[in-house]
Structure formats: structure tokens, C-alpha cells
Amino acid sequence: MVVIAHPAITEDSIPRATLRAILGMRLQRWPGETPVKVFVLADETPEHATFSKSVLQVFPQQLRMAWDRQVFSGQGQYPEVVASTHEMLARVASTPGAIGYVKASEVTPNVRVLKIR
Amino acid sequence: MCVCSRFAKTRSRLLLAGCLLSWQTAGHALDLLDGDFQLHGFASLTLVTTTDNNxxxxxDNQISKDFSEVGVNASWRLTPALQLSGGLLSRRAxxxxxxxxxxxxGLIDWAPMSSEEGRAGIRVGRIKTAYGLYNTTRDVPFTRPSxxxxxxxxxxxxRNLTVSADGAEVYVERFGEGGTLSASFAYGQPQTDTEAAKVPLVGLDRPGKLDSKLxxxxxxxxEGAGNRYRLAFTALRLDLKYQPGYRDILQAGRFRLTPxxxxxxxxxxxxxxxSEYALRRTSITDFGPYFYNGTFDGQSYYVQGTYRLTPQWEALLRYDAFYADQNDRDGKDFAAATRLPGFTRFAKDWTVGLRFDVTPQFMLRAEAHFVDGTGFxxxxDNxxxxxxxRYWDNFMLQASFRF
Structure with missing residues (x-):
């Protein structure tokens, strides 16, 4: 799994701690003020589980709990759930500030791949 | 008058439940304005039966259906730094x-400082009170372990004293390689204007009222290693004054609680x-001869394990202990001073539970408590x-739904 972002994002790598903060819905802005827009696949998909565990290194149920705690206390929002890898690629390519993930073999040229540093 | 207000409450409850259902039929959680506006909610129904006590x-030896929770909340992210949120709750207990x-x-959250390394901001309005690991979402069944x-x-x-407060909260978060360090400091007016807040402190049928300082x-x-470790410290101070009512046997007393x-x-x-451990200093002064005045340190702790048997089933085992006064754990001194049972000053609760997530939206739970003492x-109800x-068991079944 690799992290993908909208092509206008200038970074080519991202610290894991920052990625966790973004996926944890705590960090809302890219450097340069572009709003972050997070796309994920449903919790029960194998892609989401692999991304959570290997790339983010957070168990998917812990990520879910962190989102729930924020949403139900008025401190944050959920990420947007997309139905398929195809939709993930389309939405990340077309939404400024978007971030998401796909299998490395499925990356298309209209999204930017972010390395973890 | 009483019938009227009861009717109004039932009607508002039905309205809330109706809204919840109609939103559900419209799809799942409603996201308008390209995801910047979100609407979510939950509802739960619980059956309770106990071998003794209520x-x-x-x-007591019958089934109570008097525990239910219905909530809806909305959030609107106006800019990356600014979010408005509000939640309504109807709770029968x-x-x-x-x-x-x-x-x-109901709050406005403004985070003017934000970078790859962290963020800082302020929340103003009615804010959920940070208290241990679970308090901010204590009425949301899916976020509880039991x-x-x-x-x-x-x-x-x-609960009313610590559920939320009207005021402001500043917060700072640092996203480090090892984990996230967060700190928050809130200053606000707790909710003391209900019978539910007053009764546990001064007892039933008191004509006076409670006021709280900010x-x-x-x-x-x-939160370290991707939330593998979560360590927290909370300190809260409540300072409450009792204003005696007409022909009150109590005087203008003061409670200071520092958990x-x-x-x-x-x-x-x-x-x-x-596991959580709480040391609760309680100081009760100036209530006069017809009340239990004094300063004592309460002690509370629990140890809880949950195990996910399959992705849908989870089991729980917990030991939970409460002592109102750690220098009078069995309540003997209290009993001698008040002629009330000493076991009202502690509670030791062994809990086993099972959670079944039928779907991500629908959850069933069963739980048994074997309790020594009536401290909580x-x-x-009693x-x-x-x-x-002194010895009693409590069995509960709960169905909850969310969107």
C-alpha cells in the first residue's frame, strides 16, 4: 500500500507522525494552508486493514475509536469513505488537498505518491 | 402541569427519535456540503434486572426498561482552523x-496554530469535560467498553457535575515520532441546576439549591506507538455551595471535590x-448538625481486560472498586455516626460482558455484575x-444503533 495525494501537493514525503495526525483527523492543513481532505476505504476492507497496520502502524479498530471519540464529543469529523479503489483514485486526483491510499500496483499518473520518512 | 411537562418531554423524545429514523432512511450518516457538514447519532435500549436493590x-427482581439513550450531533467545518459542533442528548435512567x-x-473550536509537528487551539461554549479515558463520550454506547x-x-x-461545562478550553497537541502528547485546560460552569446533580450530594427532598464556582x-x-499505549492524568476541582431553602434543616454548606x-x-x-485509579478528596463543611460534615479521601480503581474473539465478538472482564473514605473502607465509622448501613460507603464489582457487533451500525451487549456494597x-431509585x-447482582442486555 502507498499513500497518494492530489497532484498539486508539493511534498514528496511525509513523516509517519504527521500521517497519523492527518488520518486521525487532527491535522486539517497542509503546509501552505491547503485544507486536508482524507479518503479511506471501509474499515472491513483488506486494503484499509493493511494500510492501517503496515503503513500507519495503527490498528484499524484504534483508528475507528479515535474518530468516534472526536466525532461524538464535538472535537472532529470522520474521513470520507469511498466505495472502491477506482473511486479512491478518482476522488484523490480531483480534490485539492486530498490524501488516500491504494496498492502500489494500482497507482495512476494523475495522483502523487508520498513516501514515509 | 406534571402531565403537561411529561407530554412535552415524550413529544420531544419522539421528535428526536423520529429525526434519527428519517435520517437513517435517507442513507447512512448524512454528509452535506462536500463532507464539511456531518450529522451522526445513536440510540440504545437496555433491559436491567437485579437480585436486590434498584x-x-x-x-429488583423485575425487568426495568428505564435506561435508554438517544443522541444526534452535527459538525460543520467552516475552514481548516474552525469547526462548529453541537450534540443533543435524551437520556432516561x-x-x-x-x-x-x-x-x-455546543461549541466553536478554533485551532489557529497548526503544523506538521502539532496544533493548538481553543474551544468555547458547552464543552465535554475531560475526565479519565471515557468521559467525553460516556453516553455513546459504541465508545464504551461495557x-x-x-x-x-x-x-x-x-454524572451531571462532570458531564460538560459552559466555558472555554485551551488545548495543545504535539505529533511526535514516538506518539502524540496532548494537554487541555478547561475552565467552566458545571451543570448543578438539576435534582439529579443535587440529590447525590445532599440527599432526597431538600428544598435548597446548589451553586458551583467555575x-x-x-x-x-x-498516546504512544499508534495508540498502543494511552496514558493520562486528569485533575478537576469542583467547589459547590448549598443555598438552604425554606425551613431547611441544612445550613449553607460547602462541598469541595478534587478528583x-x-x-x-x-x-x-x-x-x-x-486501568484507572482515582484519588478523590472530598471536603464537606458548614452543613450543620444534621449532615455528615468532614474531609476524607475517596479511592477508586478498576482493572479491565477485553478480548476480541472474532471481528464481531468481544468479551470483557473487570474488577471495579470504590471506597468513599479510604480511612473508613468498610464504612464502620460512617455507620456509627449516621446509623446508615456501612456498605453504602463502598462497592466492589466483578463484571463480565459480551459484545456482538451485528453490523458496524448495530451492536448487542450482555453484561453481569456481581457486587458487594451499594456505594454507587x-x-x-433506592x-x-x-x-x-449489601450483596447484589445486576444483569443487563443492551441493543444500540448508530449512524
Whole structure:
């Protein structure tokens, strides 16, 4: 799994701690003020589980709990759930500030791949 | 008059439930304005039966249906730095909560400072009180480890004082390589204007009222290794004054409550271990000869393990202990001074539970509590302390739904 972002994002790598903060819905802005827009696949998909565990290194149920705690206390929002890898690629390519993930073999040229540093 | 207000409450409850259902039929959680506006909610129904004593309604050797929770919340992110949020809650809980719809929280959250390394901001409005690991979402069944939270720390009885406060909260978060360090400091007016807030402190049928000073609340939280470790420290100070009513036998007394809570959680892939310890200094002064004045340190702790048997099934085992006064753990001195049973001053609760997530939106839970002591029981459901039984069991079934 690799992290993908909208092509206008200038970074080519991202610290894991920052990625966790973004996926944890705590960090809302890219450097340069572009709003972050997070796309994920449903919790029960194998892609989401692999991304959570290997790339983010957070168990998917812990990520879910962190989102729930924020949403139900008025401190944050959920990420947007997309139905398929195809939709993930389309939405990340077309939404400024978007971030998401796909299998490395499925990356298309209209999204930017972010390395973890 | 009474019928009228009851009718109004039932109507507002139905309205809330109706809204919830109609939103559900419209799809799942509603996201408008390209995801910047979100609407979510939950509803739960619980059946309770106890071998002795009453918990959440008339449960002694019968089934009480008097525990239910319905909530809806909306959030609107106006800019990356600015979010508006509000939540409504209707909660029925035996004699302690009547299901009236109230504003659970309503706030504006502004985070002017934000970078790859962290963020800082302020929340203003009605803010959920940071208190241990579970308090900010204590009424949301999906976020709890069990049907009821460990009562030694998260009393249902005195919940109103710590559920949310009107004021401001500043917060700072640092996203480090090892984990996230967060700190928040809130200063606000707790909710003391209800019978439910008054009764656990001064007892039933008191004509006076309680006023609270602005209460400070500090929490420091470290979440390490992708939330594998969660460590927290909370300190809260409540300072309440009693204003006697007409022909009151109580004088203008004062309560000062200073709970300190230490929380620790370890999360593995299929199991979690959680423990919280609270030291609660309580000082009760100036109530006069017809009240139990004094300063004492209460002690509470629990140790809880959950194990995920399959992705849908989770089992829970917990030991939860509460002592109102750690220098009088068995309540003997209290009993001698008041002629009330000593076992009303502690509660030791072994809990086993099972959670079944039928779908991500629908959850069923079953739970059994084997309890020694009645320290966390509500006077509203148990008006006669002499009728209480020291050893009692509590069985609960809960269905909850969310969107």
C-alpha cells in the first residue's frame, strides 16, 4: 500500500507522525494552508486493514475509536469513505488537498505518491 | 402541569427519535456540503434486572426498561482552523434522568496554530469535560467498553457535575515520532441546576439549591506507538455551595471535590488492558448538625481486560472498586455516626460482558455484575437506605444503533 495525494501537493514525503495526525483527523492543513481532505476505504476492507497496520502502524479498530471519540464529543469529523479503489483514485486526483491510499500496483499518473520518512 | 411537562418531554423524545429514523432512511450518516457538514447519532435500549436493590429504575427482581439513550450531533467545518459542533442528548435512567432533550455540547473550536509537528487551539461554549479515558463520550454506547462504565470512576449517580461545562478550553497537541502528547485546560460552569446533580450530594427532598464556582479541569494525555499505549492524568476541582431553602434543616454548606485520575491503557491487536485509579478528596463543611460534615479521601480503581474473539465478538472482564473514605473502607465509622448501613460507603464489582457487533451500525451487549456494597446506587431509585442489601447482582442486555 502507498499513500497518494492530489497532484498539486508539493511534498514528496511525509513523516509517519504527521500521517497519523492527518488520518486521525487532527491535522486539517497542509503546509501552505491547503485544507486536508482524507479518503479511506471501509474499515472491513483488506486494503484499509493493511494500510492501517503496515503503513500507519495503527490498528484499524484504534483508528475507528479515535474518530468516534472526536466525532461524538464535538472535537472532529470522520474521513470520507469511498466505495472502491477506482473511486479512491478518482476522488484523490480531483480534490485539492486530498490524501488516500491504494496498492502500489494500482497507482495512476494523475495522483502523487508520498513516501514515509 | 406534571402531565403537561411529561407530554412535552415524550413529544420531544419522539421528535428526536423520529429525526434519527428519517435520517437513517435517507442513507447512512448524512454528509452535506462536500463532507464539511456531518450529522451522526445513536440510540440504545437496555433491559436491567437485579437480585436486590434498584439500578436504573425498578429492577429488583423485575425487568426495568428505564435506561435508554438517544443522541444526534452535527459538525460543520467552516475552514481548516474552525469547526462548529453541537450534540443533543435524551437520556432516561430510572429516577436520575427523565429523557428530557438537552444540549450535551455546543461549541466553536478554533485551532489557529497548526503544523506538521502539532496544533493548538481553543474551544468555547458547552464543552465535554475531560475526565479519565471515557468521559467525553460516556453516553455513546459504541465508545464504551461495557453497557455501563466502571462506576467507581464514572458514577452514573453524580454524572451531571462532570458531564460538560459552559466555558472555554485551551488545548495543545504535539505529533511526535514516538506518539502524540496532548494537554487541555478547561475552565467552566458545571451543570448543578438539576435534582439529579443535587440529590447525590445532599440527599432526597431538600428544598435548597446548589451553586458551583467555575471549575478548572486539566488533562494530559500521551498516546504512544499508534495508540498502543494511552496514558493520562486528569485533575478537576469542583467547589459547590448549598443555598438552604425554606425551613431547611441544612445550613449553607460547602462541598469541595478534587478528583485526581491516573489512566493507563494498552491495546494489542485482539485485546486491551485498561486501568484507572482515582484519588478523590472530598471536603464537606458548614452543613450543620444534621449532615455528615468532614474531609476524607475517596479511592477508586478498576482493572479491565477485553478480548476480541472474532471481528464481531468481544468479551470483557473487570474488577471495579470504590471506597468513599479510604480511612473508613468498610464504612464502620460512617455507620456509627449516621446509623446508615456501612456498605453504602463502598462497592466492589466483578463484571463480565459480551459484545456482538451485528453490523458496524448495530451492536448487542450482555453484561453481569456481581457486587458487594451499594456505594454507587442512586437514592432516587433506592429511597430507603435501610432497605438496601449489601450483596447484589445486576444483569443487563443492551441493543444500540448508530449512524
Amino acid at each position: 439500578f436504573f429504575g425498578q429492577s 430510572g429516577g436520575t434522568d427523565d429523557g428530557g432533550v438537552r444540549l450535551d455540547y 453497557i455501563i462504565l466502571p462506576q467507581s470512576i464514572y458514577f452514573e449517580r453524580t 471549575a478548572p479541569d486539566l488533562q494530559i494525555l500521551y 485526581l485520575i491516573f489512566s493507563a491503557q494498552y491495546n494489542a491487536e485482539n485485546w486491551s488492558l485498561t 446506587l442512586a437514592a432516587q 429511597p430507603n437506605p435501610q432497605a438496601l442489601r
